[in-house]
Amino acid sequence: MSTKYSFGKQIREGLFENNPVLVQLLGMCPTLAVTTSITNALGMGLAATAVLICSNFLISLLRKFIPKQVRIAAYIVIISGFVTAIELLMKAYFYDLYGSLGLFIPLIVVNCIILARAEAFASRNPVIPSIMDGVAMGLGFTFALVLLGAVRELLGAGTLFGFAVLGSRYQPALLFIQPPGAFLTLGLLIAAVQKIRNVMKDKKKAAKQNAQKKSENAGEEEQA
Amino acid sequence: MSKILQSAKIALVLTLISALIAGVVSLVNQLTYEKIEENLEADRRASITAIFGSEQLSYEPMSELPEEVTGVYTVSEGDRALGYCVNLLTGGFGGDIDLMVGVGEDGRIIGVSIVSMSETPGLGTKVGAASYLAGYIGKSGELTLGREVDGVSGATVSSKAVLAGVNTALQALSQMNLIGGEAE
Incomplete structure (x- = not known):
C-alpha cells in the first residue's frame, strides 16, 4: 500500500502533469474572474486549497x-460548510x-475541482493520501491562478503585488484586466503548457x- | 420493509453529516463573530473619518430609516454637530456600489466615499478616485449629471450610479426631516 501513493508524484501531477486548471480545465469561473491581480489570485488559490484539504480529509x-445514493448531497453539505467557515475566517x-x-x-x-477530487479521489482513498491530494491539487490551482494573475496584472496595470514594476512610462493595456x-x-498559458x-x-x-535501438544494434553487432 | 429501513438509514446519515457540519460552522462563527463586527466597525469609522476629515468624531446610528438606505448616522465632534452620514447601496455596472455620503446640517454635501464596488477595473473604478468624488463637495438639492457634477468618460453607468446614490441619500435625509428639502 505504501508504494502506491507517492507525495512527490502527487505534487508533480497537481502542479503540472494533471494541473486542475491548465490540463483538466476545471474551475474556470474563479480562474477567469479573480485573476485581475496576483494578490487576488493567491488569496483565491489558498482559500480554495484550504477548503479542498478539509473536504478531502472529511470525505x-x-x-x-x-451511502452511495446520497454521496453528492453529502459532499456538497461538507464542502459548503467548510467554505462558509473559511469565508468567516477570512472576513x-x-x-x-x-x-x-x-x-x-x-x-x-461550486468550484468543480473540489467536487471532482471528492468524487475521484477522496471517496476511494485513505485519509493521508487524500489530504496530500488536496494539498497537491490545491497548489496546482493556486499555481495556475498566480501565473495568470501575474501576467494580467503586469500587462494590465504595470504592477506586481500592487508595486509598480514597469515604470510610469508604461501605459497599462487595460484589456488584460x-x-x-x-x-x-x-x-x-494552456497552449504553452500543452507544448x-x-x-x-x-x-x-x-x-x-x-x-x-541501442540494444538492437548491440544484439546485431554481437551476431555479426 | 427493509427498503424503508434502508431509506431511513440514508436520511439519518445525511442528517448526521449535516448536523456535524452545522456544528463546525457555528463554532467558527462564534470564534470570528466579534472580530468581524470589529472589522466592519473599523471600516465604517474609516469612511466617516475620511469624509468629515476629523479624527475625534463620534457617530450614532439612527433608527426608522427609509428603506432605500442601509444606515444613517449623526456625526459630531465633541459637542459640535457636524452633520449626517448616509450609507446605501446603489446599482452600478458590475453589481451594487456601497456608498457613504456625508451631508452637513445645511443640506450641503461634505463628502462622498465608496466603501466597496465591483465596477470594471480601470474604467468604472475611476468613480472611486478622491479627485472625482471631490466634485460632489458643497453641492445640494437634486443633482444632475453634466450640470452640478461631471461624469467620468467611459464610465457613464458607474457615474450615474454614484449620482443616483447621492440623490437618494439627500432625499432620505429630507424625508427624515433632518435637512430642508429645497436647500439650494
Whole structure:
C-alpha cells in the first residue's frame, strides 16, 4: 500500500502533469474572474486549497459511512460548510482580501475541482493520501491562478503585488484586466503548457526508442 | 420493509453529516463573530473619518430609516454637530456600489466615499478616485449629471450610479426631516 501513493508524484501531477486548471480545465469561473491581480489570485488559490484539504480529509474519513445514493448531497453539505467557515475566517483575519474577492469566496462551493477530487479521489482513498491530494491539487490551482494573475496584472496595470514594476512610462493595456484579457491569457498559458508537455512526452519516447535501438544494434553487432 | 429501513438509514446519515457540519460552522462563527463586527466597525469609522476629515468624531446610528438606505448616522465632534452620514447601496455596472455620503446640517454635501464596488477595473473604478468624488463637495438639492457634477468618460453607468446614490441619500435625509428639502 505504501508504494502506491507517492507525495512527490502527487505534487508533480497537481502542479503540472494533471494541473486542475491548465490540463483538466476545471474551475474556470474563479480562474477567469479573480485573476485581475496576483494578490487576488493567491488569496483565491489558498482559500480554495484550504477548503479542498478539509473536504478531502472529511470525505475520505467518512467514505465508508456515506451511502452511495446520497454521496453528492453529502459532499456538497461538507464542502459548503467548510467554505462558509473559511469565508468567516477570512472576513475576520484577512478583511482586505475578503473585500476584493467578495462574492467569489462563497462560489468556491461550486468550484468543480473540489467536487471532482471528492468524487475521484477522496471517496476511494485513505485519509493521508487524500489530504496530500488536496494539498497537491490545491497548489496546482493556486499555481495556475498566480501565473495568470501575474501576467494580467503586469500587462494590465504595470504592477506586481500592487508595486509598480514597469515604470510610469508604461501605459497599462487595460484589456488584460478585463474579462477578454482573462480568456486570451488563459488560452496562451494552456497552449504553452500543452507544448511543454508534448515536448517532454516526445523526449521520453525518443529516449525509449534510442534505448531500444541501442540494444538492437548491440544484439546485431554481437551476431555479426 | 427493509427498503424503508434502508431509506431511513440514508436520511439519518445525511442528517448526521449535516448536523456535524452545522456544528463546525457555528463554532467558527462564534470564534470570528466579534472580530468581524470589529472589522466592519473599523471600516465604517474609516469612511466617516475620511469624509468629515476629523479624527475625534463620534457617530450614532439612527433608527426608522427609509428603506432605500442601509444606515444613517449623526456625526459630531465633541459637542459640535457636524452633520449626517448616509450609507446605501446603489446599482452600478458590475453589481451594487456601497456608498457613504456625508451631508452637513445645511443640506450641503461634505463628502462622498465608496466603501466597496465591483465596477470594471480601470474604467468604472475611476468613480472611486478622491479627485472625482471631490466634485460632489458643497453641492445640494437634486443633482444632475453634466450640470452640478461631471461624469467620468467611459464610465457613464458607474457615474450615474454614484449620482443616483447621492440623490437618494439627500432625499432620505429630507424625508427624515433632518435637512430642508429645497436647500439650494
